[in-house]
Amino acid sequence: MMNGTDVTIMQEGGFERQFSRPLTIIAAVCAILFSVVGVLGNLVTVIALLKFARLRRNATTAFVISLSISDLIFAAVNLPLTASRYLHEAWILGDTLCQIFPVFFYGNVAVSLLSMVAITLNRYVLISKPDVYPRIYTNRGITLMLIAIWVVSFSLLLPPLTGIWGRLGHDPGTFSCTILKKNGKSPKKMLFIIGFIVPCVVITVSYLCIYWKVRESRKKLEAHAGPRRSTGFQKREDSRVTRLMLTIFLCFLLCFFPLMLVNVIEFKAPVVHVIGSILAWASSVVNPFIYAGTNKLYREAYRQILCPITSTTNVPGARPTCSHSSKASAPQIQ
Numbered sequence: 001m002m003n004g005t006d007v008t009i010m011q012e013g014g015f016e017r018q019f020s021r022p023l024t025i026i027a028a029v030c031a032i033l034f035s036v037v038g039v040l041g042n043l044v045t046v047i048a049l050l051k052f053a054r055l056r057r058n059a060t061t062a063f064v065i066s067l068s069i070s071d072l073i074f075a076a077v078n079l080p081l082t083a084s085r086y087l088h089e090a091w092i093l094g095d096t097l098c099q100i101f102p103v104f105f106y107g108n109v110a111v112s113l114l115s116m117v118a119i120t121l122n123r124y125v126l127i128s129k130p131d132v133y134p135r136i137y138t139n140r141g142i143t144l145m146l147i148a149i150w151v152v153s154f155s156l157l158l159p160p161l162t163g164i165w166g167r168l169g170h171d172p173g174t175f176s177c178t179i180l181k182k183n184g185k186s187p188k189k190m191l192f193i194i195g196f197i198v199p200c201v202v203i204t205v206s207y208l209c210i211y212w213k214v215r216e217s218r219k220k221l222e223a224h225a226g227p228r229r230s231t232g233f234q235k236r237e238d239s240r241v242t243r244l245m246l247t248i249f250l251c252f253l254l255c256f257f258p259l260m261l262v263n264v265i266e267f268k269a270p271v272v273h274v275i276g277s278i279l280a281w282a283s284s285v286v287n288p289f290i291y292a293g294t295n296k297l298y299r300e301a302y303r304q305i306l307c308p309i310t311s312t313t314n315v316p317g318a319r320p321t322c323s324h325s326s327k328a329s330a331p332q333i334q
Contacts, residue, residue: 038071
């Protein structure tokens with residue numbers, strides 16, 4: 001039922017949920033804006049990291065590219081479809097896209113988190129086990145990790161996709177396509193725990209271990225002679241990159257946790273649902289700005305793509321040293 005300002009929809013459970021027209025317009029505008037900025041920002045990020053040799057040869061960069069590709073897919077596929085449903089206040093795109101939409105949405109969330117898990121573990125091994133690092137992060141090892149991240153992430157959606165546990169379909173209450181109950185059962189809580197909570201716990205514990213290891217190393221250095229200049233620069237770069245990746249994780253958590261919580265506990269307030277959604281969409285946009293704003297090497301990579309003449313002029317003054325791994329621990333990612 002629709003009047004001049006509100007959209008009132010009778011849900012399957014029998015209660016009404018009301019979306020004001022200004023609310024749906026704001027959501028649609030945000031989805032369109034984030035889609036354009038997200039596609040451009042993440043596409044430039046992927047190209048820049050692939051072309052910038054000083055970053056490309058570091059194992060961490062491979063996982064950052066994986067994270068950027070998942071954000072690119074989210075911005076290019078999910079956000080335009082989301083804008084359509086808020087503009088029309090209904091799902092008008094057919095059953096096939098209704099199946100594809102939640103697969104890409106939840107699959108890309110899982111890819112993003114598992115990529116961040118891989119980044120965090122990479123930083124931990126580099127800092128705590130530098131002798132083991134080059135044996136683990138070879139070209140073959142990194143490729144297998146990337147394949148595992150994407151296969152595992154989308155495999156989590158097989159139960160609802162095949163109808164074994166829950167189903168993918170249209171939710172009239174939010175005019176969206178999502179994971180629904182089948183025979184009174186839904187895998188949403190299981191997916192929330194396995195695909196969100198567990199990776200977040202692994203990342204948090206890993207960063208605590210990194211912090212403890214860095215603090216322990218600093219105490220040992222203070223008890224002995226000062227570090228050599230070369231290792232001092234390398235360790236400073238290691239710390240910068242680790243702080244950058246921690247910032248990325250905290251921003252992701254801030255963006256996605258509200259929506260995940262709203263979906264799992266099935267919160268009824270439309271405004272809360274839309275605010276949570278907008279925050280989640282922002283996660284596909286913010287990373288390129290964080291890279292550019294907090295790390296000199298990433299800024300130089302962007303500059304090579306966006307301002308090649310200026311970049312060429314500045315390159316001779318740049319340090320030739322690799323950013324965050326030793327020669328032995330920097331496999332080539334070509």
